[in-house]
Amino acid sequence: MARLVILGAGVAGHTAALHARRRLGKAHEVIVVAPNAQWNWIPSNIWVGVGKMPAEKVLFPLAPVYRRQGIEFHQALATEIHPEGGDGHDHSYVVVRSTAKGAEGREEAIEYDFLINATGPKLNFAATKGLGPDGYTLSVCTAPHAAATAGELKKAIARLKAGEHLRFVVGTGHGTCTCEGAAFEYTFNLDHVLREAGVRDRAEVVYLTNEAQLGDFGVGGLTFTQQGFQTTSKLWTESLYRERGIQAILGAHCTQIEPGVVHYEQIDGSLHELPFDFAMLLPPFRGADLKAYDKAGADISDQLFNPAGFLKVDANYAAGAYENWSADDWPKTYQSPLYDNVFAAGIAFAPPHQISQPRTSPNGTLIAPAPPRTGMPSGMIAKAVVLTIVDRIRGGGAAAHEAPMTRMGAACVASAGMSFFKGSAAAMTMHPVVPDWRKYPATGRDLKGTSGEIGLAGHWMKHTLHVLFLYKAKAHPLWWLIPE
16 A cells, blocks of 8 residues: 655645545545645635635635545645654654644644645745735735735725725735736736726726736746737737726836835836735745755755745756756656655746746846746646656556646636626637747747637636636546546
């Protein structure tokens, strides 16, 4: 009997657990360790954050699903990895601290034969003073955050209806943030809700971002075909914002948030203040606060993880300057180079570098979008990792399964409104996520798989994805037929 331990139950961890249980059968153990009792379909948090969907519609309890599937669930936070065993353990093990009601803080060691780190991001609001729900800005990163944001938006709309003029700031709260697509999507939804409420004329909407140009989205921008014409995500996004009267502040690093004021620096080194009445700013991400120790108890965290806390995998971390970057730098198997039974999936793996060109201000401030590792890539990576582990448990000598982001597509659908007939969406697809300039010398991506559209079709797609992925995540009959 082999034991697979999965740290995290987000898109990557949950996907890995379901596929592992189905493929391994009952002869082997699948254990999930996650601090949250509920699963959150994060893409739909945007709808929650503008008051179009209650938080309950994007959440469900994990324990009943895992119980039904025969997956052992520990509601706990992983704190230590011991890949060589030690301290009375002959096997590799992890230390976890319970977050379950009535057992908070209780620690235990769980041995493993294979480990998948799918811990996802730590929301690093502390990177910018005053950022986040504990500071002076709002968030949609979790369902509770999004619900609180919807409440504040409702109050702001009431003030607008009473005749006040307000400024809404949406974007990134640090120069190294990722998820610019989520900020774009919230901006798109905010504009729609304000128009629906009849108060858009009294609302100033500002998009504040670390992107050097609109449409970068942390992937260096896109070139795609729309209705037979070739365009760029820069022109496309600029057009969408211009049509909706949305102002954009580019290349911005928030240095501090005070009550009602964002302080920020731009790539040219200039310093600014931006007063606001409502601000939804996304945080940068860090890896989970995991430590690693060898058999003798020596701390090897800096060998296993990068400085931001993400697990190092089969990537080229010595690529150096932007001019030296290559598609070959990116990982394929997501296996630790130090321990062949340790893998990472989703946001937990350490990318070799940004996808967008990094920029530094004259003051020495790095302003560079971090690489997105969204739902589709996270799920595909998790499945590939599981297939590798399944082969090894069964004794097969096949090579590790690969899921490089240089051969993987992704989509971003910014859908506004909830009516099936009156909504609209800005939908983008890209293939691959990480450009391969040798294979696609003109644009870095395959034009056949890279597109941008706006209209009702994308709106239907967003609704369909919401329904399908919640169905899949709940492991309903034939769930595995729904692709990642």
